[in-house]
Amino acid sequence: SSKIKHVIVDFAIKAKNIGVDDPRRIVHSLKVALAITLVSMVYYLQPLYNGMGDAGMWAILTVVVVFEYTVGATLCKGMNRGLATLLAGALGIGAESFASLFGTTAKPIVLGCLVFILVGAATFSRFIPNIKRRYDYGVLIFILTFSLVSVSGYRVERIIELAHKRLSTILFGGATCIIISMCVCPVWAGEDLHQLIAENLEKLANFLEGFGGEYFRITEGDKPSLASYKSVLNSKATEESLANFAWWEVGHGKFRFRHPWKQYLTIGALTRQCAYHIEALNGYLDKKTEAPSELQKTIKEPCMKMSSEVGKAMKELGLSIKLMMHPSGSASAIHMESCKKAKEELNTILQTVMVGEHDISETIPVIAVTS
């Protein structure tokens, strides 16, 4: 029993930390609960129930599957669901009427063939990258609605009325989701993406600033701050899904409706490129244990200068992305200048090529273009 208690306490602590880490998660849970409670009012209030009837079930179903963490994701799913239901409903009714032309015996066979062909084609289309990225959920709902409408049309008499009721409840549920997710403490995917890109640059900058000291064994004990760049290595999937959702979002705060979200992906890719090189640099930190050689003592000064100046320049760039200001003329150019000087100095000392030096020079032009 003490073991069970231990597990429960452990679980509670973990859950608390997740909430404290990002309080927006708690707010999101409350928002979903609120939306479902509101929609289920359809059942409790007699006048509403008379209008919708059992189709109110579809409103609850829609809220559960459409309500997502970010506004963009909710809009994406809501729009997909609404449009796909409309399209598939119309096609389904069409298929049902078409099959009726063949008489009672052949009708189920014709219907079955139509369902088979359309479902197969729609499932296959989910493998096409462009469709998968933006309309995956829509295709799923299309398959669902088309088979439901065309098949149940075989049994239900007043299919138009059924379709009308179902569609209106789905729109009602979808609208509830979108309004609540946009008006009550909204979580914008675009803003998250913006922050993520700027923070990733900052993480790399922190590593570069600290690298010189760590490598030449001057500073001690602040190693954890250097490892934070590791998360940048695998940020691709997160960035891409955020950019996709941001595409659906209306303008908010500093962002216009058609903000160039794709540019963020370009910066993100360059940042990751840079992180790969840093990962290679990091390998040297673990390996080197022997006392510094004579050569290392000679190159120490320019190397440390180079690494810290690149770090400072990246920090400036991260900051200018965060504040959406043009970085030209700012401090980052000065840092790059002194970094180049240090590099030349280093080159005169030795002819061997260091890894870190060509990282930053390729990130600069793109960042200057954006923001």
Add this chain to the structure above:
Amino acid sequence: SSKIKHVIVDFAIKAKNIGVDDPRRIVHSLKVALAITLVSMVYYLQPLYNGMGDAGMWAILTVVVVFEYTVGATLCKGMNRGLATLLAGALGIGAESFASLFGTTAKPIVLGCLVFILVGAATFSRFIPNIKRRYDYGVLIFILTFSLVSVSGYRVERIIELAHKRLSTILFGGATCIIISMCVCPVWAGEDLHQLIAENLEKLANFLEGFGGEYFRITEGDKPSLASYKSVLNSKATEESLANFAWWEVGHGKFRFRHPWKQYLTIGALTRQCAYHIEALNGYLDKKTEAPSELQKTIKEPCMKMSSEVGKAMKELGLSIKLMMHPSGSASAIHMESCKKAKEELNTILQTVMVGEHDISETIPVIAVTS
């Protein structure tokens, strides 16, 4: 009109390529179409319809959302859906009876509060990593079923009969999915993971084997084959989802039921680590254009030997993973030996540290443990 035609032809070619690339995608589409057509038979055949009635809708709904590309994913969703429906249905009926104790006026309020609390808690639990990884869909279905049952219980008289019918059709739909996905040309997530890991090792090996020649400008024109390692850099998400799905799969082919899938993730992480270093090495290929210096001519021989021997050793390891044989005593150890010799030779020539050399030495022990 010629523009529209152009777009359509373009689209058709793209779709064809996707099918040719991996014919299992076409088979999958046909399997989904088959499953839905089979399940919709419920509506066409009178005796079946008499048994299920309109609840047959839930069978179609289940097939559409549960049928996934791999067997593991289908099993994961099917099990989640079945168990969550059972649990939430029971809880929903319980909540409904509990609320009835408070009299007709207070009942909707009590029900609303219960729904609010449980939905909020369940939504929050989806942020907990362990739950998200394996039971995310189950929690979603739990929320859906619980609110549907407890809320519609307010209006429907014979709720037990409704729940029974709905549950049996969901089980019917889920069973159809699982049987078809396992028996008709199954796509096992575990096997895909196995292949992916082995192929990733091979891609890195190809790069290393070709790197020496490319760097010292001996071979020309086969550059595309070297760039194939790039996909390894971002394979983390794919590997993790495959390993998750593989966890659900029953034994098949060479794999037992509880195959140590987690070990594949460890190998995958080391492979990626290695790919980061290779990415850094690759940076040198684009940069170097001037004629080789005197130093480079001196180190050329051992460097090329080292790189190609490491590549050969990795190829051996990839092969032994593919064939699930123990690599000890095989050719890879010999390659590593000659690589070490080349490295020592290089070290006597110059004291500077090359990047590539410590890649492979850390991958070996883990791979020896597995398979």
